Amino acid sequence: xxDDDRDIWFPAKRYGWGWDLPIAxxxxxxxxxxxxxxxxxxxxxxxxxxxxxxxxxxxxxxxxIVVCYQKGETPxxxxxxxKNEGG
Numbered sequence: 001x002x003d004d005d006r007d008i009w010f011p012a013k014r015y016g017w018g019w020d021l022p023i024a025x026x027x028x029x030x031x032x033x034x035x036x037x038x039x040x041x042x043x044x045x046x047x048x049x050x051x052x053x054x055x056x057x058x059x060x061x062x063x064x065i066v067v068c069y070q071k072g073e074t075p076x077x078x079x080x081x082x083k084n085e086g087g
Contacts, residue, residue, distance in 0.1 A: 009030070019075065
């Protein structure tokens with residue numbers, strides 16, 4: 001399935017590898033949930049010093065990456081405007 005055949009929540013970065021900020025409200029919700037969970041985890045870690053925080057951090061980060069892969073443009077290294085994309 002190509003990027004044109006599906007709804008994209010996270011566009012590819014113009015420079016480098018990965019995704020940029022969301023372009024759909026669903027992407028903003030996903031990013032917001034990630035930030036809230038991260039803040040709650042940090043607050044709990046600072047209060048208890050529980051090293052389980054690092055497993056929690058890894059889990060929510062992997063979850064965000066999975067969503068970005070599913071709902072984002074195909075990641076690849078980019079050096080700016082792609083001449084083949086007509087932009």
